[in-house]
Amino acid sequence: MVKFFEAKNVVKRFGGLTAVNNLSFTVSQGEIFGIIGPNGSGKTTLFNLISRFFPVTSGEIHFNGQQLENLPAHKICNQGIGRTFQVVKPLRRMTVLGNVMAGAFLHTSSMGKARTKAEEIIDFCGLTQFKDSEAKSLPIAVRKRLEIARALATEPKLLLLDETCAGLNPRESEQAIGLIKRIRDAGVTIIIIEHVMKVMMGISDRILAINFGSQIALGSPQEVARHPEVIKAYLGEDHA
Amino acid sequence: MNKIKKLNWLFALLVLLAAIAVPWVIKAPYHLHILILVMVWATIGTAWNLLGGYTGQVSFGHAAFFGVGAYAAGLLNLHYGLSPWWGMALGPVVAALAALPIGLICFRLRGPYFALAMLALGEIFRLMFTNLTEFTNGAKGVLIMPEITSKMFFYYVGLTVLVVTLLVTYLIVHSKIGYYLVSIREDQDAATSLGIPTTFYKNVALLPSAFFTGLAGAFYMNYVAFIDPNIVFNLSNVSVMVILVVMMGGVATTWGPTIGAGIYIALGEYFRATLGSANVLVFGILVCLIIMFMPNGIIGGLETLKQKFFRSGTGLPGGGNGEVLRS
């Protein structure tokens, strides 16, 4: 059987530094797959490898029967993978609607259709009241949601979310988590990076913990949270 | 929203009607001449704006396309004795063809490096057209004898060129392509993540930009009737001037380049007529002031003002945590 998403022995080196070291994992359809790790452990690099912003040094990435690692970056989205950025990259001088429409144009060239679709998604993400605001004037929580909406507009089968909750207050965090769950319920598989484990515990089906680019644990949230290597990575050596 | 759109079209239609009526009101050929020049620059400005303003790829080498368009018209006449009006068909096509390899070369670079590469290419065109004397007549330039001399005729041709350019750029900008172009300007990484092939779309912006610049060049040749490489491939008088025109009017706006061209040409002409030998100096000071205080041009500046006036009341809906902190 073809795996929905599979990374095989992925390695990325920058000069002498190994940012991602021989990672292998699979994600099955409909899952929320979490990736955690301390700052600088290679999570975002991994996303950049999947979305082809960087070329892999070695290893293979398969998605839906397609091999990704030799495709140009903009083709990844065509394959059905959407992503958000850790440091949000809104299209600053476009309105929220415009941002989302830019995503919606992937599958249509009609302004009307793109617009209807974008409005639906904006509604789905709870951004209706900001629809005509310029992206640069939005607060951070809205910007993060906007990024998700924009990625959703490309109709992804797999959504890569990079630190969606970082910098949000608890209320906003909860809203974001609610949104992520609704997206999953709508049939989109999600890989999510979080630094804060708390967020991951509630939503992830499985979690991959990495440090120094290598896997240190993989399993259910509870298993991972109790894994001594993870605790060590987060809290320091002698904590148990 | 749709109402606003209809109003916009209505406004455009009114402007067009007014423009069509102008020669029946202003009969002075000198004023028509100024207006014709304004339309030439508005066309180049609008074309440049598509690449520079909307796509964010600031070209310092649009003289290359302008010159190629003008020379296409001139050389047709020189070598084959064809009417230079055929150049209006050939010029833009040649300019667009020239843009293909240029795009392939220069879009490998970003930001100021792209600008510098375009600048170098523009200069290379100038030098090549100066040196290839067999083909281009070199520095002697190309002189034609216009068959038609009526200002009104040129006015309407110029107007048609401008209207077509405005219409096409407007349609491009307000379509999928336009959204993609602005996305590329705002954030290239984000654009890529949305499945936008950025280099391809930069070329998509470059081709019509070169096409219409070439069209303006061919029209210019027909109107002014004489060109030489130092004129049409000139760095400061064409490549830089077009950027100033757009910056003055409004970067990435529909009407900006036209307004900019109007002000630029009219003001330049006025200064020239009134200020004597200090005219370029005053003009230079004005350029500095505009860039320092109205970096997005007159339309951009007015836009900011409008926002300042209206924002204070409404604020952001549901601002909550998003209140803006200002010290």
Place this chain on the structure above:
Amino acid sequence: MELLSQTIICGILLGGMYALIAIGMTLIMGVMNIVNLAHGALVMVGMYVTYVCAQEFGVDPYLGMFVAMLVLFFLGCLIQKFMINRLVEVESILPENQVLLTVGIMLVLTEGIRLIFKSDYRSVVTSYSSDTLYFSGMAISVPMLTGFFIAMLFTFLLHLFLTRTDLGKSIRATAQDRDAAVYMGINASKITMITFGLGAALAAAGGSLLLPLFYLWPDIGHLFTAKSFIITILGGLGSTGGAIVGGLILGIAESLGATYISMGYKDVVGLVIFLLVLLFLPGGVRSLVKRWQA
């Protein structure tokens, strides 16, 4: 053979002079990321200062050069502080408006000078203007050789300044990481101002060295702006050594092009090299050296 060696000697001497002008630009572009199209105009203003010194007060151009450097230093500081620096606070759609501001500055400087001095061609003729050394069949112009050595000396002094003094190190530090420089207690805005002034002063020096053998008029700046860009990109941003190598490469390439292709294509050769370097060797000669060291 004689032709070749004469060509190369000419190229080297010319390249040395170009280099000094370009070092000013490489400083400005490397430290502040400012694409300065007014650079040639600054050279031109410097030359006029030297010219006035020579014509009105009988000061030898090689001494007048120092006056020009001082004047241009302050002029550069003012331009940076009150014009270019202001743009940082201005929100604009296109970051390239900074480039255009320098175009405006160039216009103002050129036309201002024209208003004062008219468009007349001016030159400073010195007793040594056309002295020539002959060396196994090759002719070497004395003012060019002097200029070359002074240019080299200045470059060397600048190198010492940048590597040995705290101020110089602060400039380099600001270039490499502006915020970190502030963490170290460096007043980064003052440093950028000084750097621009220094760049302008060096430009003036380069122009002044050319004065005994060249001539000047208000539009001469364009020539130097173009050359400086080519050299700066060729040598690598912010690198004094790179500017020299870049200057020499450009000088020799132009000379060879003029001898073996045609004088008319001389500038095309320079521009094509410029494009090739931009495309295939971003970072210029300097990055080659780095790669070779690593």
Place this chain on the structure above:
Amino acid sequence: MRRSKWQLAMACLLSVCLLVTVTGCGDTGTDAGKDAIKLGVILPLTGSEAMFGTMEKNAFEMAYEELKAAGKTTINGKEIKLVFEDDQGRQDVAKSATEKLVNQDKVALLSGGYSSACTNVIAGSAQTMNIPFVAVTGSADDITKKGWQWVFRGTAAPASKYTGALWDMMDNVIKSKTVAIIYENTDFGTSSAKGFRQECQKRGIQVVFDQHYESGAIDFKPMLANLKNTSPDLVFAVSYVMDAAMIVKQMKEIDFNSKFFVGGGAGYTMPEFKENAGDASEFVASTTLWVPGVTWPGAGDFFKKYTDKYTKEPDYHGAQAYATAYVLIDALNRAGDLSPAGIQKALKETDLMTVMGPIKFEDWEGYTNQTKPSTYVVQWQKGKLEVVWPEKVKSAAHVYPVPNWKER
């Protein structure tokens, strides 16, 4: 907040400017239109050619004052007025200036034009608008070769005819077998070189070196070293002012000797050339249309008066403008009818002796309304520009062959 005020202020300023411009452009000149005869002169008063534009403007004004004193500037109670326009050395601006002068200021006739490019454009516009245009300096062959009846050129020779006197001298004295041509790649340079080349072919003289260059180079030595290797008898060079000085200086530096070095006008006769080239200018010859020492009546006076008045020596550009002013006002005085056609007719009938020699607009060898030029060969001798050919007007004997650099 401060910035927004600035923006508002700028917006206001700009809109006011625009308003003034739109309404203002129309006003200039409509008021005095009736009781003056306007003479439009288009010259580069700013930009890189302003040096010559200013000189020509000065000469025009000087001539005007003299004529005024002689009572020639008032015709039937109407005063002739000079209206100057700046073309910035740009040809689209030249077109605007032409349009303005003709359509706004309603000038009776046009003059001016420094560069060939601008002159071409003004001439074309004048022809289409049926306004007489008398070119001052622009010397590209084309300008009077199009059969344009409204375009006149009296004080400037077609570039390819600058060398008339030189060929006479070549045939009689120099008799070179090999020549080298170097020229700047401008309209004037290319036209001159082409004319020279054709004459060479006609006479079977071998052209051993033929190269053009981009003006403004610091170092001509690579080209000159190449040139040296071909050792021609004579070098013909067409250069702009300062390139000329650079070329002869560097020729001296690389010790390149030819029997005769002759410039094709332009740079080699200017005071700046002598000043910059220093002793390298000695024995350099040039073809030219005019020198202060020429025997035409008033030439020396003009030179002296101009030098006194503007504290700067004029060159042939000044003389061209000065003579043109006389031609124009002469024609206006003779014209029975001050309509364009009347003036055109009067110009056609011109036969006037000026500081540039006799001016007579004739049709010959495909040229229309073109004065047959008198050209000279001049040579720098002991720091002075001496006329050495034609024999009958010479002010000093020619030095030929020129001594080698090292033997001076």
Place this chain on the structure above:
Amino acid sequence: MLKVKNLNAAYKDLQVLWDVAFEVKQGELVVLLGANGAGKTTTLNAISGLVASRTGTIEFLGQDIINLPGHKIAQMGITHVPEGRRLFPEMSVRENLEIGSLMPEAKAKRQETIKKVYELFPILAEKRNQDAGKLSGGQQQMLAIGRGLMALPKLLIMDEPSLGLAPVLVSQIFDIVKEINKQGVTVLLVEQNVVRTLGMCDRAYVLDNGRMTISGTGSELLNDEHIKEAYLGI
């Protein structure tokens, strides 16, 4: 020594800190804890003057420094060892250290201090002529700390000195921080390694979403369940 009250800070139009208040006393080692994006780095940047818009009071040695430009603050004796080291990559190790001591007093003792730094980090002495950019991660971190020490700071601010380092090195870096503090330098530290830092600090504050939530001595917080929850969600 350092007293922060009602500190609000924003990047452009994005507010990051809300009424942050804390205090560092002479000779203390104080730690700021918090998740990613909680505002730790912003707090430090606000203190050293690199955030454009900030309001409130930051009192250092009795003087309010909230409106001073960054370089003035550095000249007063606050030295910042920034996140990600921020070395001058194309300058040698020695030059990096020299750049650290531009202020008059520090400059007077430059040679002395360099010697001390070399003693603290012998590896730097060995590589003194190499470009900083070519050092390994750990060496770079040492250089960053060394460069900070060169200013003879009254208050040393360190932002995640253990970021991206191998465990062995992390431990080494903490030992050094402790050592520096022992030698009398007041230290304000931002760290992720909760256990290690709580173990060695005098006091600690926890930032959450730009607001101060918990504060106390190291040992108090070490046993606080909230900490664990904040980080691990268990």
